[in-house]
Amino acid sequence: MSEKFQAVVIGGGPGGYVCAIRLSQLGLKTACIESRGSLGGTCLNIGCIPSKSLLNLSDEFHKVKSLSNKGIEVGEVKLNLPKMMKSKEKAVTVLTKGVEFLLKKNKVTYIKGTGSFKSKDEIAINDDKKNETIINAENIIIATGSVPVSLPNIEFDEKVIVSSTGALELEKVPKKMVVVGGGYIGLEMGSVWSRLGAEVHVVEFLDHITPGMDKEISNEFMKILKKQGINFHLEHKVEKVKKNKSGATVSTSDKNGKKKDFECDVVLISVGRKPNINGLNLESIGIELDENKRIKTNNSFKTNLDNIYAIGDVINGPMLAHKAEDEGIAVAENIAGQSGHVNYDTIPGVVYTTPEVASIGKTEEQLKEKSIEYKVGKFSFMANSRAKAIDDAEGFVKILADKKTDKVLGAHLIGPHAGELIAEIGIAMEFGASSEDIARTCHAHPTFSEAVKEAALSVDKRAIHS
Ligand code: FAD
Ligand code: NAD
Numbered sequence: 001m002s003e004k005f006q007a008v009v010i011g012g013g014p015g016g017y018v019c020a021i022r023l024s025q026l027g028l029k030t031a032c033i034e035s036r037g038s039l040g041g042t043c044l045n046i047g048c049i050p051s052k053s054l055l056n057l058s059d060e061f062h063k064v065k066s067l068s069n070k071g072i073e074v075g076e077v078k079l080n081l082p083k084m085m086k087s088k089e090k091a092v093t094v095l096t097k098g099v100e101f102l103l104k105k106n107k108v109t110y111i112k113g114t115g116s117f118k119s120k121d122e123i124a125i126n127d128d129k130k131n132e133t134i135i136n137a138e139n140i141i142i143a144t145g146s147v148p149v150s151l152p153n154i155e156f157d158e159k160v161i162v163s164s165t166g167a168l169e170l171e172k173v174p175k176k177m178v179v180v181g182g183g184y185i186g187l188e189m190g191s192v193w194s195r196l197g198a199e200v201h202v203v204e205f206l207d208h209i210t211p212g213m214d215k216e217i218s219n220e221f222m223k224i225l226k227k228q229g230i231n232f233h234l235e236h237k238v239e240k241v242k243k244n245k246s247g248a249t250v251s252t253s254d255k256n257g258k259k260k261d262f263e264c265d266v267v268l269i270s271v272g273r274k275p276n277i278n279g280l281n282l283e284s285i286g287i288e289l290d291e292n293k294r295i296k297t298n299n300s301f302k303t304n305l306d307n308i309y310a311i312g313d314v315i316n317g318p319m320l321a322h323k324a325e326d327e328g329i330a331v332a333e334n335i336a337g338q339s340g341h342v343n344y345d346t347i348p349g350v351v352y353t354t355p356e357v358a359s360i361g362k363t364e365e366q367l368k369e370k371s372i373e374y375k376v377g378k379f380s381f382m383a384n385s386r387a388k389a390i391d392d393a394e395g396f397v398k399i400l401a402d403k404k405t406d407k408v409l410g411a412h413l414i415g416p417h418a419g420e421l422i423a424e425i426g427i428a429m430e431f432g433a434s435s436e437d438i439a440r441t442c443h444a445h446p447t448f449s450e451a452v453k454e455a456a457l458s459v460d461k462r463a464i465h466s
Contacts, residue, residue, distance in 0.1 A: 013041020015312025019328030361410030
């Protein structure tokens with residue numbers, strides 16, 4: 001007899017493991033299947049955590065070199081890349097082991113192996129010794145995440161032609177690196193290697209970077225990155241990447257058909273990710289996909305089959321860890337008979353460069369497109385005393401509020417700690433706050449958060465410090 005669970009989650013990433021914990025908290029006998037041999041998914045193993053570790057370390061390396069300008073004399077600053085990589089790996093191990101502990105603590109059965117559907121309530125699990133076990137589940141949650149996409153006829157070797165996974169593990173600093181795609185991964189990993197000494201060229205198909213982001217922020221972001229030494233080639237299409245003895249030649253053409261070749265030692269292809277559904281045997285049970293080949297679900301995360309659900313990168317919406325986590329909690333609560341819900345209007349997005357870029361709610365472009373009348377409040381970090389005191393004053397806060405009701409509709413920040421500051425606006429938006437609510441809330445002095453308050457004041461043209 002195969003073991004029977006009330007709920008089985010396939011995938012132990014931020015969507016899957018959080019969902020499994022919540023299901024168990026709600027009293028369901030739950031298992032979580034993970035094929036990687038380590039929990040935490042893309043995020044903890046090859047995504048958010050290792051990239052943030054390298055972003056932080058490379059930023060420290062870069063900043064320490066300029067400390068003498070501020071009266072702190074340091075000796076020669078040298079990079080020890082293997083040691084830096086070890087530090088990154090330590091962060092990953094501590095956190096992935098931490099998730100294993102959390103599953104145990106919450107009485108979730110952790111099953112190592114690759115899961116695939118045998119029927120709509122049976123899952124076959126194959127381990128690395130080729131043993132197959134079948135388990136039975138009343139409810140099944142697919143949380144198998146996503147994998148990087150490449151360009152036609154270009155294959156990752158993870159040494160010269162790399163995805164983010166290879167870019168997190170380079171053994172030496174490339175002299176020249178071409179980054180294809182000016183999105184989240186391209187700009188974060190491009191920043192890391194640029195700070196460590198690589199000449200970085202970003203080749204972007206569109207006429208701007210970070211598509212979907214508020215245009216004013218995106219323009220400012222590119223200006224700042226350019227000042228940091230990153231080169232941008234907008235409206236350029238990559239046609240071919242050919243490996244050679246010293247690296248690769250990246251052949252591009254611009255919007256007028258003008259060709260340009262880039263010689264480099266490493267090329268990072270960061271043009272997006274696709275749902276990871278291979279090997280799940282979805283066809284055999286008739287699970288429907290949407291037009292982007294992501295698993296189709298309704299508002300309750302249910303697929304076209306009654307007892308099968310899907311969450312995270314494998315379904316529609318932004319491919320972000322916190323979105324996957326919130327969906328994991330919501331679906332668990334729905335399965336347990338509660339009313340789980342995710343508010344897609346208040347999911348923040350953060351790019352962890354220096355400065356950070358953070359966004360929530362509607363952009364100006366979206367408001368215009370929907371003909372929603374709005375007011376704009378802006379405040380520069382140049383006028384924020386904390387930012388000036390520590391000489392970290394690039395960027396600004398922008399708040400968009402409804403013209404009639406003053407309700408906050410969106411906020412877009414570029415500047416120090418933008419990724420933390422955005423949480424305040426998230427709470428405000430969840431409570432349906434007006435910009436005046438933020439403006440009348442006392443903010444500690446001197447803090448970066450005063451820039452948020454001043455931007456809120458500026459919505460009604462009454463900022464004090466500008
Ligand atoms: P995943 O994290 O992809 O987890 C799915 C898991 O399922 C994987 O571990 C996989 O091994 C397992 N699996 C797949 N198939 C099977 C199977 N058949 N059987 C068993 N197990 C299976 N997001 C942020 O919010 N902030 C960031 O800073 C950030 N940085 C990122 C940096 C990089 C370089 C990358 C690549 C991504 C980053 N992301 C970030 C995105 C984030 O990692 C994903 O959105 C998030 O991990 C999605 O969670 P998930 O649970 O849906 O899937
Ligand atoms: P992305 O969607 O963020 O950016 C892809 C970029 O590549 C876009 O600017 C697009 O216009 C460009 N592009 C597409 N095809 C191209 C081509 N042929 N030539 C040149 N440019 C091309 O994708 P990504 O950077 O690969 O990241 C994947 C996902 O991972 C993102 O959706 C993001 O949600 C997630 N992620 C998040 C974070 C974070 O939250 N800080 C960090 C890394 C990754």
